[in-house]
Amino acid sequence: MATAHKHSHHEHEGEALITAAKRSLEEQGERWTGMRAEVFEELAKHSRPVSAYDIAENLSNQRGxxxxxxxxxxxxxxxVRGNLANRIESANAFLVNSHPGCRHDCIFLICDDCGAADHIDDDRLTGALRNAGTEAGFAEVRPVVELRGLCGSCAR
Incomplete structure (x- = not known):
């Protein structure tokens, strides 16, 4: 089995994740508003991809x-533009980026049974996709790679 070329980054969680996200967004010239903080904190609570509708409903319930x-x-x-979250295209849902500010292309692994999502990094594969898009005349190419199947727990 081929080994993926890992992209090195630091994974954040809890308050450190929120602090890293805030810093990253502000470094990009965006404001970290109260509503943005609430949306990010709600998104960060979920280990599985979550829809904007679910986030809106949860925030509505919290706020009254x-x-x-x-x-x-x-x-x-x-x-997503600021690299604080990833869009899981096949599920029309979002997943927090646990390493905000670190720009690279993820390969998402999504379980068809339980909905769990994880990612791996293989810079050779995503780099080849990016190069193919650029060679075809596209600018600002952003590979979106999703692999669907069964996670280790569901496959047992």
Missing amino acids: SRVAPNSVYRILDIF
């Missing part, structure tokens, strides 16, 4: 007032 899914989508789009 309605949070519009469109507002959450706009914030999540900022997070």
Whole structure:
């Protein structure tokens, strides 16, 4: 079995993750508003991909007032552009990036049974995809690679 070329980065969790996300977003010239903090904290609570609708519903319940899914989508789009979150295209859902500020292309592994999601890094594979897109005339190429199957727990 081939070994993936690992991209080295530091994984954050808890308050360290929130601090790293805030710092990364502000370094990109974006503001860390109260609503953005709430959306990020809610997203960070989930180990599985979560939809903007689920985040909006959870925040609405916490606040006692309605949070519009469109507002959450706009914030999540900022997070994806800023590398604070990843969009899981096949599930129309989002997953927190546990290493904000570290730019690289992830290969997502999504369990068809339990919905768990994880990622691996293989810079050779994603680099080849990026190069192929660039050679085809595309600019700002961003590979999105998702592998679906059964996680180790569900495959047993």
